[in-house]
Amino acid sequence: MARYRKVDVVDRAIGVLDDRGLDDLSMRNVAAEMGVRPSALYHHFASKQALLDAVADRILELGRRATEVVTWDAELRLVGTELRDAMLGRRDGAILIAGVHALGGGAREPQRRMEDALRRAGADEHLARVGARTLLHFVFGHVAEEQIRARSADGSRAVGADAAPPGAEVPDDFAVGLGLVLGGLVTAVQRNRGARAAAQ
Numbered sequence: 001m002a003r004y005r006k007v008d009v010v011d012r013a014i015g016v017l018d019d020r021g022l023d024d025l026s027m028r029n030v031a032a033e034m035g036v037r038p039s040a041l042y043h044h045f046a047s048k049q050a051l052l053d054a055v056a057d058r059i060l061e062l063g064r065r066a067t068e069v070v071t072w073d074a075e076l077r078l079v080g081t082e083l084r085d086a087m088l089g090r091r092d093g094a095i096l097i098a099g100v101h102a103l104g105g106g107a108r109e110p111q112r113r114m115e116d117a118l119r120r121a122g123a124d125e126h127l128a129r130v131g132a133r134t135l136l137h138f139v140f141g142h143v144a145e146e147q148i149r150a151r152s153a154d155g156s157r158a159v160g161a162d163a164a165p166p167g168a169e170v171p172d173d174f175a176v177g178l179g180l181v182l183g184g185l186v187t188a189v190q191r192n193r194g195a196r197a198a199a200q
Contacts, residue, residue: 004034004036004044006044006054007058008034009030009034009041009044009045009051010051010054010055010058011058012030012033012034013025013030013051013054013055014055014058014059014090015033016029016030016033017055017090017091017092017096018090018091019091021091021092022091022092022095022096025052025055025096026048027041027042027045027048027051030051049103049105050105052096052099052100052105052106053100053105053106053107054106055096056096056097056100056101056106056107057106057107057109059086059087059089059090059093059096059097060082060083060086060097060107060109060110061109062086063082063083063085063086063089064082065078065082072117072118072120072121073117073121073182073185073186075113075114075117076114076117076118076135076182076185077178077182079110079113079114079117080110080114080135080138080139080178081178082110083097083110083136083139083143084139084142084143084174087139087140087143087147088143088146088147092147093143093147094140094143094144094146094147095144095147097140098140098144101136101140110136111132111133111136114131114132114135114136115128115129115131115132118131118132118185118189121189121193122189122192122193122196123188123189123192123193124192124196127188127189127192131185131188131189134181134185135181135182135185138177138178138181139178142173142174142177
């Protein structure tokens with residue numbers, strides 16, 4: 001196993017995910033793809049959940065765009081769109097990433113970036129946390145529905161049929177929904193700043 005780096009195991013696991021789906025993403029199947037015993041993978045990962053956490057983080061890392069964003073609301077839009085594209089770009093991506101995030105072990109970067117953007121806008125800690133989670137839940141739910149529809153249309157692959165490639169125009173219903181959530185957050189941040197200023 002010394003000839004394999006941790007990232008090699010993760011990348012091979014992503015291949016298993018794309019080829020077979022989340023239900024077949026096991027330590028045994030990844031080990032078989034690499035030509036090693038399952039026990040060899042425990043050198044890098046203490047459990048299957050640790051591997052799933054790393055796979056989710058790697059998918060998100062590969063989905064990052066080299067874009068400099070100036071305004072906080074543009075940052076939120078970028079993170080939401082990146083997250084959608086990353087999940088739709090992989091078979092069962094929404095189930096994997098939303099599940100890993102819910103369990104608290106991985107896929108934390110989008111929420112951290114959203115919270116940071118809201119803090120820069122002047123939101124307090126509570127609004128930053130709740131606002132980021134609300135935006136995340138919109139993206140998770142929307143993409144899960146897209147992948148369920150795609151799976152129904154083609155059982156062999158669960159990648160969204162209408163997924164936009166990185167940098168392409170986002171389908172209208174997602175863009176409109178994202179705009180509605182962001183509009184609500186802009187209003188909430190303005191009120192939050194005003195209340196804090198009045199209390200001083």
